[in-house]
Amino acid sequence: MVTLQSYPGNGLNVIMRDSLVSARRAAALSIVILAAASSRAGSQQAALQKTGDDEIDRRVAAVMPQVITWRRDFHEHPELGNHEVRTAKIVADYLRSLGLEVREGVAKTGVVGVLRGGKPGGVVALRADMDALPVTEQVDLPFKSKVRTTFAGQDVGVMHACGHDAHTAMLMGAATVLAGMRAQIPGTVKFIFQPAEEGPPPGERGGARVMIEEGALENPAPSAIFGLHVWPEEPGKLSFKPGAAMSMADGLTIIVKGKQTHGAQPWKGVDPVVVSAEIITALQTITARQTDITLAPAVVTVATINGGVRGNIIPDSVVMTGTVRTFDKAMREDVHMRITRTAELIARASGATATVDFGAASGSSPVFNDPALLARMTPTITRVALGKVNPNAVWMPSEDYALYQEKVPGLFLFLGINKPGVKADDAAANHSPLFFVNEDALPVGVKALAGLAFDYLSGGAK
Ligand code: NI
Numbered sequence: 001m002v003t004l005q006s007y008p009g010n011g012l013n014v015i016m017r018d019s020l021v022s023a024r025r026a027a028a029l030s031i032v033i034l035a036a037a038s039s040r041a042g043s044q045q046a047a048l049q050k051t052g053d054d055e056i057d058r059r060v061a062a063v064m065p066q067v068i069t070w071r072r073d074f075h076e077h078p079e080l081g082n083h084e085v086r087t088a089k090i091v092a093d094y095l096r097s098l099g100l101e102v103r104e105g106v107a108k109t110g111v112v113g114v115l116r117g118g119k120p121g122g123v124v125a126l127r128a129d130m131d132a133l134p135v136t137e138q139v140d141l142p143f144k145s146k147v148r149t150t151f152a153g154q155d156v157g158v159m160h161a162c163g164h165d166a167h168t169a170m171l172m173g174a175a176t177v178l179a180g181m182r183a184q185i186p187g188t189v190k191f192i193f194q195p196a197e198e199g200p201p202p203g204e205r206g207g208a209r210v211m212i213e214e215g216a217l218e219n220p221a222p223s224a225i226f227g228l229h230v231w232p233e234e235p236g237k238l239s240f241k242p243g244a245a246m247s248m249a250d251g252l253t254i255i256v257k258g259k260q261t262h263g264a265q266p267w268k269g270v271d272p273v274v275v276s277a278e279i280i281t282a283l284q285t286i287t288a289r290q291t292d293i294t295l296a297p298a299v300v301t302v303a304t305i306n307g308g309v310r311g312n313i314i315p316d317s318v319v320m321t322g323t324v325r326t327f328d329k330a331m332r333e334d335v336h337m338r339i340t341r342t343a344e345l346i347a348r349a350s351g352a353t354a355t356v357d358f359g360a361a362s363g364s365s366p367v368f369n370d371p372a373l374l375a376r377m378t379p380t381i382t383r384v385a386l387g388k389v390n391p392n393a394v395w396m397p398s399e400d401y402a403l404y405q406e407k408v409p410g411l412f413l414f415l416g417i418n419k420p421g422v423k424a425d426d427a428a429a430n431h432s433p434l435f436f437v438n439e440d441a442l443p444v445g446v447k448a449l450a451g452l453a454f455d456y457l458s459g460g461a462k
Helices: 012-016 020-037 040-076 085-097 164-180 210-214 272-290 329-348 370-385 402-407 439-458
Strands: 103-105 110-116 117-130 148-151 154-157 186-194 226-230 245-246 247-256 299-306 315-324 353-357 367-369 412-417
Touching: 012 103, 040 110, 040 164, 040 439, 085 103, 085 110, 085 164, 085 186, 110 164, 110 210, 117 164, 117 367, 117 439, 154 439, 164 226, 164 439, 186 210, 186 439, 210 402, 226 402, 226 439, 247 272, 247 299, 247 329, 272 299, 272 315, 272 329, 299 329, 315 329, 367 370, 367 412, 370 412, 370 439, 402 412, 412 439
Parallel strands: 117 186, 117 226, 226 412
Antiparallel strands: 103 110, 110 186, 148 154, 245 367, 247 315, 247 353, 299 315
């Protein structure tokens, strides 16, 4: 995903993270209330869940050294999207050693594992992503990445600068925990290890879209899916929100065509550089002056501008690329229309032309947390995070996890991984060469994945 900015929530999280004790009490109380208010079957269900939760905590503690070892190994050996060959083999071999049914080569390097519990029940899916980024690591770690590659014609480092190493290791940890509890699990857990979340290499397909096309959500079909992402926040805090929680990402390419001329005689041509400058400035008024941002956030970014080869030659054309981020489909259509109108009409006013393209990704949904599912699973989330939760977190980056949620109700959580005492705004963002994962926060992620799957199935998959 591409990092822009986070919106820490307000109000509710202050109350909810106030005290560990009150959160534990609340979790215990909710179990008590649930048990008291429901039928005998219901109370048996709650008891099963409570016993399972205690066991999950014990098993997570036991598997953590292995999770850290996996994470450091993946960190030292990062692989770009659609090239996660080594990572996928480690995952597949390990899942097989746990006795899971394993499918490899899904969407090139994806791995899907199926754990059938000892009791009848529904099906739930857990998802992690495995790919790294063309970023040269600047964090001084014993397991720092020294891997280099050629990307878009440039020699660059490869780094797990978005924490997908931690996601893969945490999901392997959750698989260990749940496989150890197989006899108690009422239903089936599907583990989806996905390649190329950051996007496939140019000219290739990949990621969640191809995982789904190649059957990741079939045989058996889950009725819910859970996933999480590390982000620079208080360590061990889980953040989420009902509804649209991460943006839809659309590409933006604008080609301005003018008429080439000598740099000393601009009137003999049409200068596409000046026209492009006017377009860039005007595009910012779409979000600042034309869009009701009280409904949802929106961002228009022009990140590259290329034209010309020499200071005294006005070029024929200029190419700009950028990104458009929105949370609401109608707002997206409106912002796209305004971008196109602004670019075309400014170009026309100068005798140039502009063509606007939003790329192939256009048309996907935002990461959307099913409100009913979130309400049902909030006690689990609050319990595993020891009350450190933010139930009002919006994040501008996007995630192809949204594609699974188009098919199956799902939740996507953010796990805080800062060093203690480092504020959210002071930490290196995802995709930075300085991105850092505090491993002390990872047990919360493993507990969340295992706990959500177990509690969901124990509560009767719907
Ligand atoms: Ni990411």
